[in-house]
Amino acid sequence: MDTGNAAWMLVCASLVFLMTPAVAFFYGGMVRRKAVLNMLMLSAGALAVSTIIWALWGWSIAWGGKDIGGIFGDPASGFLLGDTMKAGKDGVFTATGLTPNGNKYPASIDVAFQLAFAMITVALISGALAERIKYSTWMIFVAIWITLDYAPMAHMVWNGGLLSPDGPISKFIGAPVHDFAGGTVVHINAAVAALVIVLLIGKRKDFGKAPIRPHNVPFVMLGAFLLWFGWFGFNAGSAFAANGTAGYAWVSTSLSAAAAMLTWGFTEKIRTGHYTAVGAASGMVAGLVGITPAADVVSPLWAMVIGAIVGVLTCLACGLKFRFGYDDSLDVVGVHGVGGLTGTVLIGFFAQGTGLFTGGSWRQLAVQVVVALAAVVYSVVVTFVIAFVLQKTIGWRVNENEELTGVDLADQGESAYDFVGKATALFKEMK
Template sequence: MTTALPDTVFGIADTGDTAWVLISAALVLLMTPALAFFYGGLCRGRAVLNMMMMSFAALGTVTVVYLLYGFSTSFGDVLTGRGALGGIIADPLALFGTDQLTATRQIGGHTEVVLWPGTGVPAIAFVAFQLTFAVITVALISGAIAERAKFSTWVVFSVVFVTLVYLPLAHMVWGGGLLSDSADGLAARMFGVTDGVARVAPIDFAGGTVVHINAGVAALVLVFFVGNRLGFGRTAYRPHSIPLVMLGAALLWFGWFGFNAGSALAADATAGLVWVNTSAAAAAAIGGWLAVEWIRDGHATSVGAASGIVAGLVAITPACGALTPVGALGLGVVAGVLSCLAVGVKHRLRFDDSLDVVGVHLVSGLWGTVAVGLLARDSGLFYGHGLAQLAVQTVIALVALVFAAVLTVLIAAALTPLGWRVEAEAEAVGIDQAQHAETAYEPI
């Protein structure tokens, strides 16, 4: 049952800020097709369509879920005050369908709309923006199980995962829940409260925990449930189209400005700082990744440059509003180095994270979230502010990791009767033909 909205949520929209949020939402939406190009190019030619379809499937399923009950589950109590499980989720039915957010009223000759609190942005525009985050989080996971997972099971997983893992975690971090600056949150319990909020507020500007740690640890779980590709450890799985990889990386970088700068929810100086920091970290991470390749392998690769871009973008996501540009450069170069080193671990530990979701998104997501405690200009250790911010950042990163890991294990186990993996013959011949009755390239 939906809940009536209080009069206090109505106001006059700021057209400039609204335009910025809607443009940002469109940029973030573009990131999922961009990811499809990026992942598709990294796959072998006989699996590229299936890989791209997994991203496009997330666009379909997650959009429907989010509009029906997803926004309400993550953010409903911010507008209605009607919680469900306190710091974990809001009431999924309070804003079911989001129709209430389109309400208007006439006051003094002006049209007032439902605004997102503290902004001049209509709540329905905020829904559009947040929807795109949910979509790409699910799509990111697919790269870890490329070339071998059943498409039908993936579709079901996308619905269940966004419902049980993404939406609660978004509430915990951004919706006033357990990992926010709420007086009832973990940070408040660690260091106390000032004026009704945590004295040391957790910082996750645009999704280090909600998106990247979440997707990275879920990817790791699914790798163990689905198993390694045929020939893993003996076969060289070479990208079938490096130009597609580069195109995908370029479009991801472009879309990421919406992802990060759009999270300011205003066309202001904060958005400008975030834009600069986002580009700085991505650029520096290219250098960090390629430096490792040069030293270790004797050459720098195009795929390495593309992967470095993504590693830097991932790392700066939680930190982009709290760092100086110089801090963003430092964060980015370390992210490039760490992720480049991390992608080789799968071969030593023999787990087939096919497209390095764990090595890039989990590792750089953890680094970016924790490094805020070191590099934040107003609260970081390197700026003389002590260990409190670092402690809070470490706690929220670990809680997000454990929460996502435990629930993903339960979901993956529950879906096992559906079958996670295609038949060995279908995998050997090509998953595109077996799962979709199509091939990306006609034989010459």
Template sequence: MAPILHAAAPAATATDLNSLWLMVAAALVLLMTPGVAFFYGGMVKAKSVISMMMMSFGAIALVAVLFVLYGYSMAFSQGSSWAIPGIVGNPFASFALIPQLTSGADGAPDLNALAFAGFQATFAIITVALISGAIADRAKFGAWMVFAGVWVTLVYFPVAAWVFNLGDDGGWIQGFGVNDFAGGTAVHINAGAAGLALAIVLGRRVGFAKGMVKPHNVPLTLLGASLLWFGWFGFNAGSEAAVDGVAALAWINTLAAPAAATLGWLIVEKLKDGKATSIGAASGAVSGLVAITPACNILTPFWGMVLGIITGAVCALAVDLKWRLGFDDSLDVVGIHFVGGWIGTLFIGLFGTGRGLFFGFGPASLGQQFVGAAAVTVFSFFSAALLGWIIQKTIGFRVTSEDEVAGVDNTVHGEEGYLLDDREDASAIRV
């Protein structure tokens, strides 16, 4: 019997390889949001762990849907599909990604466009999830979901258009000359500014004072930090959208900078408090990951490590600002993401390859980096403050003091994070 011959499959192209890497990177970035849930969940009190983690998982569900429906259109419009050129796209230009389903070769789905859309969706998701740490222990889940949906629509999608929409027809921050490779402004400064605004609007927790709540599950937080670091390789190296030397540079900087930041944080913690803690190690690593995010494509590994150790040390001090200034940022979104994002963004203007002030390129780049960071800060802070205030005055954003003390998990979700066996003596176990 003659063998059955099959037509040879076409050889994979460089574009196909890049799209494959982008899809893998997107999966890594999506894993970061459960990482945020674990990282935050371990640091709150035991009676709030479900509430804390649900805000991250709620962000995945809601933001993914909104991004596919119209977020991609708003952030990545081109040409005549801009609603306001350089500012925000027409939300119906690629509604539900319908044009991308038929714009590939021979009318097939466009592999590269869909891979890029999936990658960018995961950025929108984690940016929203990061905000939740600022209002831990006292927010209603329904109100949080309303805030998340409106904020990602009115703030994140336009800011993503400013920063990530590249090319001659791109967003205004990118066109202004700001180097934000993977989201120092669009993700971390954006989330940090919004978190600060919500912390102020919702007010302080009951009994607000230094040391009021100790992390109830340190291993959970370390697990979260580990997942974040693992996923961050996709976050940074994936932002090149290609398998090349720039992606490799971003990858090695994502290893080196947070490692140095961990050391910087622990040194300051030891000098300041007498002990180097595991929570400090996890927080230091995250601060370094934040700072290297905008700069991972433009710093040599040496300068990446310098950035890391500076950021770890500064953020270890910055997290105490909430006690001095009186704003209740529960899980240090401001001290880590806002401060770390600013440090990394400005550091480019000082030590960025081919543009840094200390390499003889003048102050122009530093000025550009400052303007980009400041614009996102102002827009995000005041938008979040107004939105949070409206929600608080209408449906209510904060739980009652009685419910806060009783535990948000049970009062809001009707669940407990650690349900003891009825046969056990509950008084003998402390969670």
């Protein structure tokens, strides 16, 4: 065992785990006061349910099981982590062996690292559904979506499946697709799923009729900063070793995030006359999304260019929901969908030695586009089936009165800021 790599990957798994609470704060600050607890609970539910499903069969479908048709792994062979965990003669559990990726750390650490990816991916979806869905329906959705969508997608892209560098699409085009840390598996996948559900369940009752503003901008900024910090585990950890690639991924990740924050701000200033804190937070996240698939193969210059392009495009894309009338509450589609798709495609231009601008050919661009579209199609089909069945059975939404009063009271039976109401009542009494 390489103890340096083992320690590094345990730290990275913990950093990626932190990203789900970070998303909770990022999203929680963006919603109105009456829905903040529900928003936090959606991330908590994603964390808890995905952990259980991952141990039961998610790991086996994505990574542990024997390949079935290039789409998913056998869910039985790694059921309850039987392929990675074992008890020694003293009864203390450890790993069955080292990870197969050659970096000599225990396979049990891979389980933790990949679980953290699964939980953050499904948690991202919740931002599009804010202020109107039942917590119970959400938890059921998380379990089914991790099983039928996320785990198979991870297998297809990262574990030698249909969409992998060794898969039939890459071989047919003549260039290996590149997705370092999740442009397709995480961001495109989550954003497309979010859009499908949004179109199915409809808008909030007061969308476009009443002002809908973030209730706690410091929460938003805190979440964004924590996401940036956690993203070092997300991207640098995807080197699967404490090495120079991990170090460079750390650098390229920060370069892209910084550039995107600035270009989002400039775009916002031109459009509205202000550099907003919410815009800065959103720009950071957009840049992190954009560099995710490319963090190891683009130079510092192109990392900044990717961030700059993504910052402008995502800022503009977030306004499309008002033009087209879909209620993507917290801009999951605009930030993660557009950012993930842009970053994935730009590899075809900027990847060192294979991109069109770096001495390569059209093949890298073609394979990036085709695999990204394949990921979109898979996510659309699977998510629609899951969401439609839930809609027709238990339903997604709280009723209209509960939504307008506040989903916190309706679903959680509590409010985040009871002292506000008490202070108001006391003020009236004194007056």
